[in-house]
Amino acid sequence: MMTYDVKLQKHDNVAEGTMAFHFEKPSGFTFKPGQALDVILPGLEAGDAQNARHTFSIVSAPAQSDLVIATRMRDSVFKNALKALPAGSVVKLEGPFGSLTLHNNRARAAVFIAGGIGITPFMSILKQAGNDKLPQSLTLLYANRRPEDAAFLAELQQLEQQNAHFRLIGVMAQMEKSSMPWKGETGLIDGDLIKRAIAGLQSPIYYLVGPPAMVEAMRTTLNQIGVDDDDIRTEEFYGY
Numbered sequence: 001m002m003t004y005d006v007k008l009q010k011h012d013n014v015a016e017g018t019m020a021f022h023f024e025k026p027s028g029f030t031f032k033p034g035q036a037l038d039v040i041l042p043g044l045e046a047g048d049a050q051n052a053r054h055t056f057s058i059v060s061a062p063a064q065s066d067l068v069i070a071t072r073m074r075d076s077v078f079k080n081a082l083k084a085l086p087a088g089s090v091v092k093l094e095g096p097f098g099s100l101t102l103h104n105n106r107a108r109a110a111v112f113i114a115g116g117i118g119i120t121p122f123m124s125i126l127k128q129a130g131n132d133k134l135p136q137s138l139t140l141l142y143a144n145r146r147p148e149d150a151a152f153l154a155e156l157q158q159l160e161q162q163n164a165h166f167r168l169i170g171v172m173a174q175m176e177k178s179s180m181p182w183k184g185e186t187g188l189i190d191g192d193l194i195k196r197a198i199a200g201l202q203s204p205i206y207y208l209v210g211p212p213a214m215v216e217a218m219r220t221t222l223n224q225i226g227v228d229d230d231d232i233r234t235e236e237f238y239g240y
């Protein structure tokens, strides 16, 4: 695995409490949508090594010229240091790695289930699928508390408009605390919702990404509606 010195280009807010960080893409850096990388902040390396390095899924598609990650901004040593970096600062990126990539059998549908920031690897997969005009059925169940908290929601809605094979099902758990309009699903993702979402899909493969507790709960729900573990792929975001 390679380590690269790259410049931070910019950061921006992509939802309440969630920021995206855009880095230069080093020449020769190739990755598959769904893969991750480590961000190492040189300013922290002299201290606790765990604080200097964090893993993030790549949000951008390989077709894009920059490398983008996104994260919930918490009051941690790493995230405070990342947020404080001015544009032009140099950080280290190590990667790519990970095998949460889209299956090759295009006849089988993909069902992505994301909780909150677990959306990141699916963004890369969905953007690249749109770019490649992939004729593969892709369904995303995207759970958040409110639309305000849902990173990349507008971009996902736009991707759905542009790709007839992609269906977005947003699910909001706490609309009573929202001041935004929402016409989609409310509550939690449960077996009934998943059964409605997969009606008519051909032999789906399921992808679960999010905090470990959410991934485990979703796996149990899928098993309860008869989905075999062989058809479930997961990525757990340790640290949440």
Ligand SMILES: Cc1cc2nc3c(=O)[nH]c(=O)nc-3n(C[C@H](O)[C@H](O)[C@H](O)COP(=O)(O)OP(=O)(O)OC[C@H]3O[C@@H](n4cnc5c(N)ncnc54)[C@H](O)[C@@H]3O)c2cc1C
Pocket: 036, 050, 051, 054, 055, 056, 057, 058, 069, 070, 071, 072, 074, 075, 076, 077, 078, 079, 098, 117, 120, 121, 235, 236, 237, 238, 239, 240
């Ligand atoms: C493959 C993968 C992809 C990820 N993608 C994203 C992403 O796209 N966006 C995002 O926000 N987060 C992602 N994460 C989680 C991310 O690496 C951080 O752990 C998380 O953001 C919490 O960091 P923090 O600075 O808020 O908390 P911290 O205070 O730094 O960490 C909280 C606790 O978790 C522990 N911890 C941190 N990282 C790990 C780890 N990798 N394994 C085991 N324990 C750990 C720490 O030791 C600490 O006890 C991903 C993790 C993995 C493994």
